[in-house]
Every structure is written in structure tokens, then in C-alpha cells.
Amino acid sequence: MDCSMTSSILSANYNTILFEFGVILVTSKMMYAVLRKLYQPRIFSDLLLGIVLAQFRVLSLTNAINLVFGKIGAFVFAPYLFALGVEMDPSSLLLPSADSAVAYAGVFSTAVVVTLFHTPIMRSASGIVQEQSLRGFLGLAAALANTASPVLTRLATDLKIAKTAVGRLAVGAGLASDMLTTLLISLGSMVWRDAGTEDDSSSLLARPALMAAVLAVAGLSGLVSRAMAEWVESRNPSGRRMRGFDLSLVALVAATLCWFSSALRLDVNMAAFMVGLAFPSEGRVSRLLVSKINLVLTSFVLPLYVAHVCLSLRQTTDDVEAAGLTRDQGFRVYVMDLPFPWWKVIFVTAMGTLGKLVGCAAAGLLLCGLGFLEALALGLLLNVKGYFHVYCALAAFEAGIITDKSFMAIIFMVALNVAATPMVGMAIASWARRSVQWRLMGLQHHDPATELRLVVGLHGPQDVPTLALLMEALRWGGGNGELAVYAVDMVQLTDQTAAAIFKGGGFDGVTVVDEEVAETRKLIGEALDAQVAAAANNKVRVRRVLALSSFQDMHSDICICAEDAMAALVLLPFHKRQRPDGAMDAGAGHFGFRLVNQKVLQLAPCSVGILVDRGRVVGGEQQQGVGVVVVFIGGADDREALTLASFMSKHNSVRLTALRVVQNATAQARSRARTSLFESSSTKSSRNTQASSSSSTSALAQEEAQMQVDDKFFAEFYRKHVAGGGGSNKGMGYMEKHVGDGAELVAELRALQGDYGLFIVGRGRDRRSVLTEGLDEWAECLELGPVGDILASSDFSSTASVLIVQQYDAKKHYKVIDEEFMPL
Structure with missing residues (x-):
């Protein structure tokens, strides 16, 4: 009878605990779903819920959480820190980089600020640190200097600032700062592991041996884990779902290695x-x-865990008596019952913020070339706190290093800090978007002092060699040869691939376990790695992106990637592939990619290039130099093509020739006749309506202005890159062809096909030249423009590749009817 009653009581308690835990988890998830719209990270919703629970004194929850976390609380944070350590590369701290420099500056300046405020911090009665010891002082400095890199990375992703200059620097420096300070705290826990105990003095002699043993275990962990990872990956090739047993075995090995370290009293x-x-x-x-x-x-x-920490916020007996309150037996007095220590919250927040701002902003200004506001934003971003600070606060409170009021102040400091940091990120995102709005996204308007960014679409590994050559040649156009490439694997979403999607892994948060798709991505990755390695430089950064969509929606993924990356150019392969006999065949590729190219040309937020690859560009003559000719007839697209050619001209393996096509006497006569006919028709129509007359006059004025812009632009291009040599040892070739119509233009271009491996030409949307009249009547691919379609056809050449360039149309984007109203 007694046994059955005891069993029922325990069962009821377990059911109550599970129900209360379920309420906390569901409420936290609901709060996060609401607060995420304000870009608040998950830790803020967890802290807010914990503070609310503490405010309303939910005693049953307190008992339930303390019952569970009182037993496992010492181990619950180990998986978090293990995952944090796996994501970090310790060798990056030893490599000189801007990220490590900013991280070191922030940690050092925070330590200096904490040292300057040593007296109020260590005051025995009302200071922040209760224990008058070196470990308390250094622990507070390291905790304030720490950056919660997981929270910062998530904020940068949600706010789309990870690709801005400040965002990239903040994410890298935050990771380095988090690694450095957490490592210092770990070493400190080894040095002062027995502080305050009776055997503290006897343990001094054992500390060097302990540290040597821990470092030996760390080295053993590196050897065992790498061997284990290689063995598991050999059993689970890419493209197949990871076996649960193998992943569990890796986790078991990691837990065993952690146990070895903890057995050393760490x-x-x-x-x-x-x-x-x-x-x-x-x-x-x-x-x-x-x-x-x-x-x-x-x-x-x-x-x-956060709810457990917040429910631990209650006062000691001394604080209750000092406040003049009474404490009956069995009654707990919570933090909320006593005067709130706002000065401690403000003091701790100000110390951490000031320390990060001084060091990180100074490093950003002096070493990274940031502006004043950008440097301040960098410091504020790197001051973000997270779960690790909550853990440190609880550990310090339980060890008697800080008082309960200081414990509460640190918890509220973390909550306020996390709530305010997204505002800084939103300001950075606003600055970035504003800077993009007030400049054209294209090569012609690219700032040479900034990094060049490209989005490159790939159908398969066969597209990599020529596109990689273009990437390597274009990188000399800006940013001191630095190039950021977002390589997009364009994979069609079918029923088969949809059934083979596994969330939680890979470059893009999902893994496609379809063997064909996985093999294609693997071959693309190997080809990209080989091309980057062959470039023998560290200034080309390639990031893999997966566009897994139907052909109707794939353009959206590419355009979003280009917008987020603030790319200047999108490069896409032509939908046709070359057959062994040299002809271009849509059946060798996939006709759906044509729809993607058409939509990208229409909707891209930057300039676009379509590459018709015939393979000769990277053939045997690459060692002597790739012959490239850029055709300039007139119009904005041709000006963009000429700018792209000027970027490529600085590469040593590119032999570039500028071909300007001008009207001969016959074409000039036809142009004058067309203008006269147009004016006469406008005069007749003006008798019926005045609007048509003004539109006709405007069209003529725009054509005349376009010609003046073309002449001025080409004259400047000739002065810089042909007559002046472009600042390189080799000069750019120049040809001028006088033609009368489209047939003569095609004949002149056909005569050059044996001398050049790549033709660059503008799409010619706004071109009104008599030289291209009639060429589009028989065009097979109108999206390439009249000249581009001729060059891409099988009748033109079987050896020369073609790059068709379209300049970003800002007037279409801003919906203006006159350039006078352009906000540029």
C-alpha cells in the first residue's frame, strides 16, 4: 500500500514537472516568434520569459526547475560550449588579420577600462565583485570583453549585414574575440580550480602538471577526432544521409574525451x-x-536553463535584514521585493560598452579604414552578449565571487544589451541600403577602391573553367585585386530532388541526398577549388550557394543573392551547350535555363552577363595569352561591356583589343534619311496632337545625347587604356571598322573569329544604330540582342566564346521618365 502511494506521488510530480516544462518551452517559442519580427534573437525571449517568471514568483516552477537543474545544472552548458569550440579555428588567433586585430584591441581596451574602475568594482560593501581576489577581477574583465559570436552571427544574417564591410568584420572579429576570452576563462578555471578551499595551497604545486595534462588531452582529442571524422565521412559519402549510428558514435567519443578532461578536476x-x-x-x-x-x-x-537562472534571483538574509524586511520560515524574498540596483546595471553596461567601443572603434578607424560612424557601429556590435554571459554570471554567483545584486545586474545588462544590439544592426543595414540606392550597381560605376563582388551561376562543372578565367581577369578591376564570388549551383527542383532534401546540413542549411545532384555539386566544388588554387593568391574568396528551385522561380534566388551581396555583376551560362561537332544545341543543355536567364536579365538588381562558352578560351593558347575583342557600337550596354574589358585588360594572360564600329558614308546617309523621315512624320502628326510632337522631339534629343555620351566615354577609354597602356606594361589593341549595314557588320566580325577566343558585346537594348537594323528579324534568342544572337549562333563560329553584357537600368528601377530626376 505504501509503495503504491509513493509511486503515485512520484508519478504525479513527474507529470507536473513535464507539464510545467512544456509550458515554458511553448511560451518561449511563441514569444520568440513574435519578437523575431523585431529582429530580436532567441536569448532575449528566453530572458524576458525568465524575468517575468521571477517577477510573479512562480514557486511551483521554481521547485520543479531547481529539482532538475540542481542535479544536472553543472553539465547542461557543456554541449553548448563544445559546439561553440567546434565552430572555431584556434589557428586564426595566430594569423595576422583585421579580424584578430580588432578582437585583440577590444579585449585589451576592455581590460584597461575595468582596471581603471578597479576601486568601485572591488569595493567590499557595494562593489560588483564580492570576493577580493585576482580571479574575480580577471573573470569580470574577460566576461565583459567576450562577444557572443552565435548571437552576432544570427543577427548579421537576419539583418542582411553579413556581406557589408562592417558586418563581415564584426562577424570575424566577434568569433575571434569569443574564442580568445572563452579560452582565457577556461585556463583561469584550471589555475583557480581550488580557490577558497582548504587544499588551495597544496594544489599550487599540482597546477603546472594539471595544465600539461589538459593540454595533452586536448592534443589527443585533436588526433582522435580528426581520425574519427575521416573514418565516418568515408562510411557516409557526400550525397547520402548520414547514418545515425555513426553520428552518435562521434558524439560518444566527444563525451568520452570531455570526461577525461573533467577527471583531471577541470x-x-x-x-x-x-x-x-x-x-x-x-x-x-x-x-x-x-x-x-x-x-x-x-x-x-x-x-x-535561462528560466532556472532567472528564478535563482532572490536575496540573501543579510540583504533582507538591511532592507528592514522580515523573513519568516519557509518564505523566500525575491530580488523584485528589494530596491532595484539600477546603478550596478548602468555601471556594468557602461564599462563593457566603453571598453569595446574604444578598442574596436580605434582598430576599425586606424587598421581597417572604416568611417567614424562605421567604427562606432563595429564596437557596438562586438559588445553583444549571450548565453555564455548568463552561465558565467550564475557560476560566479554560486562560487561566491559576486553578490546576488551584481548577479541580477549582469542578467539585466545582458537582456538590455541584446535588446539594443539589433537597432545597431538595423542602422548598418539602413546605411548599406542607402549607399546602394545612391549608386548604380554595375561595373561602370564601381568604386575601384572597394572589393568587386560577382554572382556566378553554374549548371555543372563544365561551366567552371571559362567562368573562373573571367573571375580571375575581372578581379583586377577594383579593391586592390580583391574579389568576392558567390558561386550559385543552379539545381532544378523536381519531385525526385524534393524527396531527397534533408534539413540541417550543407552550405545552405539543407543537404540534397540525391546522388546525381550531390555528385554534380562535388565536381563543381572540386573544379572551383582547383581554379582558385591555380590562381595562387588569397584575394579571391568563393562562397558556395545552392539555388534549388523550379525554373519558374530560380531567377528569384539569383536576384536575391545579388541584392544581398550588393554584387556589381551576375554571370550566367548560356542555356545551350556545344556539341562535339561544334554546333550549339539546346538539347545538350536544358531549355529551362533560358527562362531563368530571361527573367534575370529583366529583374536583376545589377549588371548581367550571359556567357556562350565554346571552350577555346581556356584552351592551349592560354599560356600565350587569351585573345579577347570587345565590340563597341554604342549604347549603355556597350559602355558596360567596354568597362568590363577594361577590368580584364589588367590581367597578364589577356590580350585585349577594342573594336569600334562606326558608320561609313552609306550608313550616315541612311541615318540622316531616317532622321528626316522621322521629323517629317512628327510634323504631320503634330497637326493632330501636340503630345506626339513632343515625344518625337524627345526621342531625337535622347538619341543625340546618347551619341554624345558614347563619344565622350570611348574617348576617355582610349586615352586611359589604349594610348596610355592602362597602367600596365602591355598596351591594348585598337581597331576601327567602317560598315554600312548589318550584313557588313557580321562579315567583319566573322573575319575575326579565328584570331580571338572571346567576343564581348553589349546586349544593345537602347541602341538605335542603323548598323543593327534588321538583325533581330531572324534572331533565335532575342534576349541576347541582335549582335549577341548572331555571335551565339552555330553559323558564326565553333571556337570563339561570347559574353553578352547588359548594364543595370537604373531608370527602370527608380521609375523615372527623365535622367534629370535621377537621384544620383
Whole structure:
């Protein structure tokens, strides 16, 4: 009877605990769904819920959470720190870079600020740190200097600032700062592991041996984990779903290595971070392991852990008596019952913010060339706090290093800091979008002092060689030879691939386990790696992106990628491929890619290039130099093509020739006749309506203005790149052809096909030249323009590749009817 009653009571308690935990998890998820619209990270919703629970004194929840986390609380943060360590590369701290320089500057300046405020911090009665010790002082400095890199990375992604100069620098520096300070705290936990205990003095002699043993375990972890990862990846080739047993085996090995470190009397959470640092940061196994751990943590563990921390906010007996309150037996007095220590919240927040602002802003100004406002924004972003600060605050409170009021102040400081940081990110995003709005996204208007960014679409590995050559040649056009390439794998979404999508891994958050798609992506990656390695420089950064969509929607993925990356040019392969006999055949490719190209040409937020690849560009003559000819007839697209050619002319392996096509006497006579006929028809129609007369006059004025712009632009191009040599040892070739009509134009171009491996020509949307009249009547692919269609046809050549360029149409984007009203 007694046994059955006891069993029923325990069952009822377990049911109550599970119900209360479920309420917390569901409420946290609902709050996060609402607050995410304000770009608030998950930790803010967790902290807000925990503070609300503490405010309303939910005693049953307090008992339930303390019952569970009182037993496992010392181990619950170990998976978080392990996953954090796996995502970090310790060797980056030793490499000189802007990210590490900003991180070191922020940590050093924060330590200096904390040192300057040493007296109020260490005041025994009302200071921040209760324990008068070096570990308390250094621990506070390291915690304030720490940047919550997971929170910062998520904010940068949500706010779309990860590709801006400030955003990229903040993410890299935040990762380095987080790694450095967490490593310092881990080492400090080893040095002062027995501080305040009776055997503290006897343990001094054992500390060097302990640190050597921990470092030995870390080295062993690196060897074992790398061997384990290689073995698991060999058993699970890319394109297949990872076996659950293999991933569980890796997790078991990681837990065993953490146990070895904790057996040396090292804090288990810090041991998990050290083992995570030793794990390889790259590879499919590491990515999947981290994604699974983060999924469990964010969905179940961390909301309950934060609620447990916030429900621990209650006063000690001394504080209750000092406030003149009474404490009856069995009654808890919470933090909310006493005067709120706002000065501690403000003091801790000001110290951390000032320390980060001084160091990071100074490094951004002096070392990275940022503006004043950008440098301030960088410092504020790197001051973001997160879950690790909550853990440090609880650990310091339980160790007696800080008082309960300081504990509460740090928790509220984290909440206020996390709530305010998205505002800084939104300001950066607003500045970036405003700067984009007030400049044209294209090569002609690209600032040479800034990094050049391209979005390159790839159908398969066969597209990589020629596109890689273009990428390498274009990188000399700006940013001191620095180039950022977003390589988009264009994969059609079919029923077969949709059934083979597995969330939680890969470059884009999903893995396509279809063997054909996986093999294609693998071959593309190998080809890209080989081309980047052959370039023998570190100034080309390639990021892989997956556009897994139907052909009707794939253009949207490419345009969004170009907009987010603020790219100057999108390069896409032609939908036709060359057959072995040299003819261009749509059956060798996929006709659906033509629809993608057409929509990208219509909707892209930057300039677009369509490459008709016939393979000769990267053939045997590349060692002697690739022959490239750019055809200039007139119009904005031809000016963009000429600008692209000027970028390529600085590359040593490119032999570039500028071909200007001008009207001969016959064509000039036809042009004058066309103008006279147009004016006469306008005069007759003006008798009926005045609007048609004004539109006709406007069209003639625009054509005349276009010709003047063409002449001025080409004259400047000739002065810089032909007569002046373009600043290089080799000069650019120049030809001028006088033709009378389209037939003569095609004949002149056909005569050059044997001398050049690549033709560059503008699409010619706004071109009104008599030289191209009638060419589009028999065009097969109108999206290439009249000249581009001729060059891409099988009748033209079987060896010369073609690049058709379209300039970004700002007037269409801003919906203006006259350039006088352009906001540029």
C-alpha cells in the first residue's frame, strides 16, 4: 500500500514537472516568434520569459526547475560550449588579420577600462565583485570583453549585414574575440580550480602538471577526432544521409574525451570547450554534429536553463535584514521585493560598452579604414552578449565571487544589451541600403577602391573553367585585386530532388541526398577549388550557394543573392551547350535555363552577363595569352561591356583589343534619311496632337545625347587604356571598322573569329544604330540582342566564346521618365 502511494506521488510530480516544462518551452517559442519580427534573437525571449517568471514568483516552477537543474545544472552548458569550440579555428588567433586585430584591441581596451574602475568594482560593501581576489577581477574583465559570436552571427544574417564591410568584420572579429576570452576563462578555471578551499595551497604545486595534462588531452582529442571524422565521412559519402549510428558514435567519443578532461578536476564545461577547439571545424561530420546539438539546445535546454537562472534571483538574509524586511520560515524574498540596483546595471553596461567601443572603434578607424560612424557601429556590435554571459554570471554567483545584486545586474545588462544590439544592426543595414540606392550597381560605376563582388551561376562543372578565367581577369578591376564570388549551383527542383532534401546540413542549411545532384555539386566544388588554387593568391574568396528551385522561380534566388551581396555583376551560362561537332544545341543543355536567364536579365538588381562558352578560351593558347575583342557600337550596354574589358585588360594572360564600329558614308546617309523621315512624320502628326510632337522631339534629343555620351566615354577609354597602356606594361589593341549595314557588320566580325577566343558585346537594348537594323528579324534568342544572337549562333563560329553584357537600368528601377530626376 505504501509503495503504491509513493509511486503515485512520484508519478504525479513527474507529470507536473513535464507539464510545467512544456509550458515554458511553448511560451518561449511563441514569444520568440513574435519578437523575431523585431529582429530580436532567441536569448532575449528566453530572458524576458525568465524575468517575468521571477517577477510573479512562480514557486511551483521554481521547485520543479531547481529539482532538475540542481542535479544536472553543472553539465547542461557543456554541449553548448563544445559546439561553440567546434565552430572555431584556434589557428586564426595566430594569423595576422583585421579580424584578430580588432578582437585583440577590444579585449585589451576592455581590460584597461575595468582596471581603471578597479576601486568601485572591488569595493567590499557595494562593489560588483564580492570576493577580493585576482580571479574575480580577471573573470569580470574577460566576461565583459567576450562577444557572443552565435548571437552576432544570427543577427548579421537576419539583418542582411553579413556581406557589408562592417558586418563581415564584426562577424570575424566577434568569433575571434569569443574564442580568445572563452579560452582565457577556461585556463583561469584550471589555475583557480581550488580557490577558497582548504587544499588551495597544496594544489599550487599540482597546477603546472594539471595544465600539461589538459593540454595533452586536448592534443589527443585533436588526433582522435580528426581520425574519427575521416573514418565516418568515408562510411557516409557526400550525397547520402548520414547514418545515425555513426553520428552518435562521434558524439560518444566527444563525451568520452570531455570526461577525461573533467577527471583531471577541470570544470566539465570548460573541458568541453577545450575538446571542441581540438575538433576539426570543417567537414560534414562537424557541421552535422553542431547542427544537431544546437537544435536540441535552442529547442529544449537553453530556454529551461535561462528560466532556472532567472528564478535563482532572490536575496540573501543579510540583504533582507538591511532592507528592514522580515523573513519568516519557509518564505523566500525575491530580488523584485528589494530596491532595484539600477546603478550596478548602468555601471556594468557602461564599462563593457566603453571598453569595446574604444578598442574596436580605434582598430576599425586606424587598421581597417572604416568611417567614424562605421567604427562606432563595429564596437557596438562586438559588445553583444549571450548565453555564455548568463552561465558565467550564475557560476560566479554560486562560487561566491559576486553578490546576488551584481548577479541580477549582469542578467539585466545582458537582456538590455541584446535588446539594443539589433537597432545597431538595423542602422548598418539602413546605411548599406542607402549607399546602394545612391549608386548604380554595375561595373561602370564601381568604386575601384572597394572589393568587386560577382554572382556566378553554374549548371555543372563544365561551366567552371571559362567562368573562373573571367573571375580571375575581372578581379583586377577594383579593391586592390580583391574579389568576392558567390558561386550559385543552379539545381532544378523536381519531385525526385524534393524527396531527397534533408534539413540541417550543407552550405545552405539543407543537404540534397540525391546522388546525381550531390555528385554534380562535388565536381563543381572540386573544379572551383582547383581554379582558385591555380590562381595562387588569397584575394579571391568563393562562397558556395545552392539555388534549388523550379525554373519558374530560380531567377528569384539569383536576384536575391545579388541584392544581398550588393554584387556589381551576375554571370550566367548560356542555356545551350556545344556539341562535339561544334554546333550549339539546346538539347545538350536544358531549355529551362533560358527562362531563368530571361527573367534575370529583366529583374536583376545589377549588371548581367550571359556567357556562350565554346571552350577555346581556356584552351592551349592560354599560356600565350587569351585573345579577347570587345565590340563597341554604342549604347549603355556597350559602355558596360567596354568597362568590363577594361577590368580584364589588367590581367597578364589577356590580350585585349577594342573594336569600334562606326558608320561609313552609306550608313550616315541612311541615318540622316531616317532622321528626316522621322521629323517629317512628327510634323504631320503634330497637326493632330501636340503630345506626339513632343515625344518625337524627345526621342531625337535622347538619341543625340546618347551619341554624345558614347563619344565622350570611348574617348576617355582610349586615352586611359589604349594610348596610355592602362597602367600596365602591355598596351591594348585598337581597331576601327567602317560598315554600312548589318550584313557588313557580321562579315567583319566573322573575319575575326579565328584570331580571338572571346567576343564581348553589349546586349544593345537602347541602341538605335542603323548598323543593327534588321538583325533581330531572324534572331533565335532575342534576349541576347541582335549582335549577341548572331555571335551565339552555330553559323558564326565553333571556337570563339561570347559574353553578352547588359548594364543595370537604373531608370527602370527608380521609375523615372527623365535622367534629370535621377537621384544620383
